[in-house]
Amino acid sequence: MIRITLPDGTAREVARGTTPADIAAAIGPGLAKAAIAARVDGELRDIMRPLEADAQLALVTTRDEADALELARHDFAHILAEAVQDLFPGTQITFGPSTDDGFYYDVMAPASRGPFTMDDLPAIEEKMRDIIRADKPLRREVMARDALIATWQNAGESFKAEWAAELPEGEELSVYWSGDDWMDMCRGPHLASTGKLDPAAFKLTRVAGAYWRGDQKNPQLSRIYGTGWLNKKQLDAHLLRLEEAAKRDHRRLGQDMDLFHLQQEAHGSVFWHPNGYLIWRELESYMRRAIDGAGYKEVKTPQVMDARQWEQSGHWGKYRANMFVIPDEVPNVDDEGPVISGEADWMALKPMNCPAHVLIFRQGIKSYRDLPLRIYENGCCHRNEPHGALHGLMRVRQFTQDDAHIFCREDQIVEEVQAFCALADRVYKEFGFTYSIKLALRPDQRFGSDSDWDKAENELRDAVVRAGLATPEYGWEELPGEGAFYAPKLEWHLTDAIGRTWQVGTIQSDRVLPERLDASYVGEDGARHRPVMLHRAIFGSYERFIGILIEHYAGRFPVWLAPVQAVVATITSEADGYAHDVTAKLKAAGIRVEADTRNEKINYKVREHSVAKVPHLLVVGMREAEEGKVAIRSLGSDGQRIMTLDEAIAMLSHEATPPDIR
RNA sequence: GCUGCUGUAGCUCAGUGGUAGAGCGCGUCAUUGGUAAUGACGAGGUCGGGAGUUCAAUCCUCCCCAGCAGCACCA
Numbered sequence: 032m033i034r035i036t037l038p039d040g041t042a043r044e045v046a047r048g049t050t051p052a053d054i055a056a057a058i059g060p061g062l063a064k065a066a067i068a069a070r071v072d073g074e075l076r077d078i079m080r081p082l083e084a085d086a087q088l089a090l091v092t093t094r095d096e097a098d099a100l101e102l103a104r105h106d107f108a109h110i111l112a113e114a115v116q117d118l119f120p121g122t123q124i125t126f127g128p129s130t131d132d133g134f135y136y137d138v139m140a141p142a143s144r145g146p147f148t149m150d151d152l153p154a155i156e157e158k159m160r161d162i163i164r165a166d167k168p169l170r171r172e173v174m175a176r177d178a179l180i181a182t183w184q185n186a187g188e189s190f191k192a193e194w195a196a197e198l199p200e201g202e203e204l205s206v207y208w209s210g211d212d213w214m215d216m217c218r219g220p221h222l223a224s225t226g227k228l229d230p231a232a233f234k235l236t237r238v239a240g241a242y243w244r245g246d247q248k249n250p251q252l253s254r255i256y257g258t259g260w261l262n263k264k265q266l267d268a269h270l271l272r273l274e275e276a277a278k279r280d281h282r283r284l285g286q287d288m289d290l291f292h293l294q295q296e297a298h299g300s301v302f303w304h305p306n307g308y309l310i311w312r313e314l315e316s317y318m319r320r321a322i323d324g325a326g327y328k329e330v331k332t333p334q335v336m337d338a339r340q341w342e343q344s345g346h347w348g349k350y351r352a353n354m355f356v357i358p359d360e361v362p363n364v365d366d367e368g369p370v371i372s373g374e375a376d377w378m379a380l381k382p383m384n385c386p387a388h389v390l391i392f393r394q395g396i397k398s399y400r401d402l403p404l405r406i407y408e409n410g411c412c413h414r415n416e417p418h419g420a421l422h423g424l425m426r427v428r429q430f431t432q433d434d435a436h437i438f439c440r441e442d443q444i445v446e447e448v449q450a451f452c453a454l455a456d457r458v459y460k461e462f463g464f465t466y467s468i469k470l471a472l473r474p475d476q477r478f479g480s481d482s483d484w485d486k487a488e489n490e491l492r493d494a495v496v497r498a499g500l501a502t503p504e505y506g507w508e509e510l511p512g513e514g515a516f517y518a519p520k521l522e523w524h525l526t527d528a529i530g531r532t533w534q535v536g537t538i539q540s541d542r543v544l545p546e547r548l549d550a551s552y553v554g555e556d557g558a559r560h561r562p563v564m565l566h567r568a569i570f571g572s573y574e575r576f577i578g579i580l581i582e583h584y585a586g587r588f589p590v591w592l593a594p595v596q597a598v599v600a601t602i603t604s605e606a607d608g609y610a611h612d613v614t615a616k617l618k619a620a621g622i623r624v625e626a627d628t629r630n631e632k633i634n635y636k637v638r639e640h641s642v643a644k645v646p647h648l649l650v651v652g653m654r655e656a657e658e659g660k661v662a663i664r665s666l667g668s669d670g671q672r673i674m675t676l677d678e679a680i681a682m683l684s685h686e687a688t689p690p691d692i693r
Numbered sequence: 694g695c696u697g698c699u700g701u702a703g704c705u706c707a708g709u710g711g712u713a714g715a716g717c718g719c720g721u722c723a724u725u726g727g728u729a730a731u732g733a734c735g736a737g738g739u740c741g742g743g744a745g746u747u748c749a750a751u752c753c754u755c756c757c758c759a760g761c762a763g764c765a766c767c768a
Contacts, residue, residue, distance in 0.1 A: 135763095145697095146696060146697065147697090148697060148698075149697080149698075236762095237697095237762055237763070238696090238697065238698095238762090238763085239696070239697070239762060239763030239764065240695060240696025240697065240763065240764055240765095241695095241696085241763070241764045241765090242695080242696095242764060242765065245764080245765075246765080247694080247695070247764085247765045247766085251695060251696055251764075252696090252764095253696080253697085254696095254763070254764075256762095256763080286704075287704090293760090294759090295741080295758065295759040295760080296759095298758090298759065298760090344768095345768090346768065349768075350767095350768060353766085353767085353768085382768070383768060385768085414767080414768085416766080416767070417694050417695095417765080417766055417767085418694070418759090419694065419695075419763090419764080419765080419766090420694090420765085420766060420767070421760095422761095426767075515768055516768070517768080566768095600728090601725095602725080602726065602727055602728090603725045603726065603727090604725060605725075630724080630725075630726095631726090631730095631731085632724095632725090632726050632727095632728095632730085632731065633726065633727055633728055634726085634727090634728065634729065634730070634731090635726095635729085635730055635731080636728085636729095637728045637729055638728090638729035638730055639729085639730085640729095641728095641729055642729080648728085650727075650728065652726090652727060654727085662727085662728080664728060669728085669729095670728095671727095671728065
C-alpha cells in the first residue's frame with residue numbers, strides 16, 4: 032500500500048499502481064469526469080499513470096486553466112504530427128512543443144513533395160479533427176533506449192533516432208501511443224484520450240522554415256504552427272485579439288498617419304515624414320531634459336572611423352559581417368576599371384558609440400574627482416543586419432540610440448546603476464508602461480576574466496536588489512548566457528497596452544572595453560586606475576521606441592506627442608475668419624494646430640480627423656463665432672464640450688505640456 | 694542568410710497568353726451644411742527589375758531586388 036495525500040490534507044491508503052483517475056472516481060463521479068490530469072508531488076502527470084510511491088496528489092481539471100491549456104496544446108501538437116504522417120506518408124517527425132498561444136510541430140516533408148505550404152493546412156486540420164473525433168486513447172509506455180532507437184531507425188525516422196541516441200544511456204524513455212497505430216517519443220504528460228480535446232478549439236495558422244535543433248548548419252524543417260485552446264469561445268477571443276494587434280501594427284499606422292515610410296532604395300533605413308519627425312523631436316527634447324537633470328553631458332561623435340579602432344575594441348573580429356565598411360580612397364573616375372582599387376585602408380560606419388565615447392574620455396588626463404563622468408549621445412549607428420531580420424521600425428539598419436556611457440570607479444557602480452533604475456522607472460511610467468527587469472549573465476564566448484564577470488554580475492544584481500526591484504512583481508529573472516561579449520546586462524522589458532513585451536532599456540557593467548581601449552584615471556593614490564564603463568540606454572533606439580509607442584497607443588498619442596494636436600474645423604465658410612483667429616491664438620500658445628476651412632460638410636471633417644487620430648477637434652460655426660466659444664470634440668468621445676476660447680487654450684496647453692514638466 | 698508566400702494607380706485590392714479595372718484618395722465644378730463619408734465630371738499605371746519561351750508576356754520559365762510569416766542573428 033502507498034499513502035496519497037490530497038490538497039486538503041486528507042490521506043488515503045491505496046494499492047501500489049492505483050491511478051489518479053481511480054482516486055478521482057473514489058472521491059466522486061463529478062470529479063472523475065472533470066479530472067484531466069494530476070499533479071504528483073508538484074509534477075504534472077497523466078491521469079492514467081499509476082502511482083508507485085507515497086505522494087502528494089492534486090487532481091487537475093479544466094478549471095486549472097494554465098495546466099489544462101498546456102496539456103491540450105501538447106496533445107494538439109501530437110495530433111498534428113499524426114495527421115501529417117497519416118496524410119503524407121514518408122514525412123519524418125521531430126519535435127512539437129506547446130507555445131504561448133498554441134503549439135507547433137517541426138516535420139521533414141518527404142523529399143518527393145518539398146516543404147509544406149499554407150495550402151496543405153485545411154486538409155491537415157480536417158484529419159486532426161478526425162483523430163479527435165475518433166477519441167483514441169493516449170497510452171504511456173516505457174521503452175528501453177536501444178529498442179527505441181531501433182524502432183525509429185526501422186521507421187526511417189532519422190531525426191528521432193538521432194535524438195534518442197543522445198539521451199543518456201539507461202534513461203527511462205517514455206513513448207505515447209495514440210490508439211495502437213501511432214507513436215511518438217515524449218516525456219508527456221497527455222490527456223487520457225484525443226477526444227478530451229475540442230475539435231473546434233484549434234486552428235493551424237502558418238507554415239515556416241525552422242532549423243533542426245535551432246542550428247543554421249542543420250537541415251531546415253517545415254514548422255507548422257497552430258493556436259489551440261480549451262473551447263471555441265477561447266479560440267475566437269484569441270483570433271479577435273490578433274486582429275486588434277494587427278490594427279495597431281506600426282507599419283500600417285505609420286502609413287495611415289503619414290509618419291514615415293520605407294522603400295527599397297534604402298531598405299532598412301527610415302524616411303521620417305514631418306508628422307513622424309515631430310514625435311521624434313518631442314522624444315529627443317524629453318530625453319535631453321531627463322539626462323540634463325541626471326548629470327549627463329551630451330556629445331556628438333564621428334559616423335566613420337578607421338577600421339583599426341574597431342579592431343582594437345573587438346567589434347571588427349566579432350561583428351565585421353554586420354558592419355558597413357568604406358575604403359579610405361578617392362574612387363576611380365575613369366570609365367575603365369573598377370571604382371574601388373581594393374587596396375585602400377578600411378574605415379567603417381559606426382555600429383555603436385562606445386569606442387568614440389572612450390576616445391572622448393581619453394582626451395586629457397582624468398582624475399578620480401572627474402568620476403563619475405556620464406557621456407550621452409543621440410548616436411546614429413549603422414548595422415548591416417541580415418535582410419530577413421529587418422522589420423518596420425523595430426529592426427533597421429540605421430538607427431539612433433539614446434546612448435550613454437558612465438565612466439566611474441568601482442565603488443560608484445552600484446550607486447550609478449541604482450540611479451539609472453530610478454531614471455528608467457520614471458521614464459517608462461510617464462509613457463504608461465509597466466516593466467520587468469532581467470539580468471543577462473555571461474555568454475560562452477566572452478572577453479575578460481571570470482573574476483571580473485563575477486564582480487560585474489554581482490554589482491548589477493546588488494543594485495537591483497537595493498532598488499527593491501529584484502522581486503517577482505518586477506518580473507526579476509536571471510538569464511544565463513544572454514549577456515554581451517564584454518559585459519552582463521540588466522534589461523528592461525516593457526509591457527504595452529495589450530500585454531505584449533518589448534526589451535528596450537539596458538545597463539551593462541563593462542571592464543573589458545576600458546582595458547582594450549586603454550582608458551584610465553588618476554586615483555587618490557596618484558596611480559593610474561581603470562574606470563568601469565556602464566553602457567546604458569532607456570529608449571534603446573528612437574526608431575524602435577517610436578514603433579513601440581505607435582502600437583502601445585494604437586496611434587492615439589497623448590496630446591504632447593501627437594503630431595497635430597488640434598484641428599479647428601468650420602461648419603460654414605462664414606465662420607472662416609473666426610476659425611483663423613482661433614487657430615492663430617492656439618498657435619501663439621504653442622499648440623500644433625491646423626485650420627480646416629475646406630468646403631466640406633462637418634460630418635466629413637469629423638470623420639476624417641477622427642480617422643487621422645487628431646486628439647481634439649474644435650468645431651466652429653456662426654454660433655461659436657458670435658459667442659467667442661468653441662465646441663470641442665475629443666478623440667474617443669462622442670459628445671462635445673462648449674467652452675470659451677480662453678478655457679480651450681488653457682486645457683490644450685496643459686495637455687500639450689510633456690509629463691515631466693507639467 | 695535559410696524556407697515558404699507576395700509584388701498591378703498615392704492606398705486597399707480584382708483581373709486576363711491579344712499591353713488593364715474597382716473603391717478610397719487626388720483635381721475641377723456645383724453644393725454652405727451643426728458632429729464619423731454631398732453629388733457630378735476628370736486626371737493617374739512601360740502590371741517590382743532583367744533575361745528567356747511565344748506571332749504576341751502583366752499572366753508561363755529562369756535570375757535578381759524588395760516586402761510579409763517564421764527560423765537563425767541582434768554589440
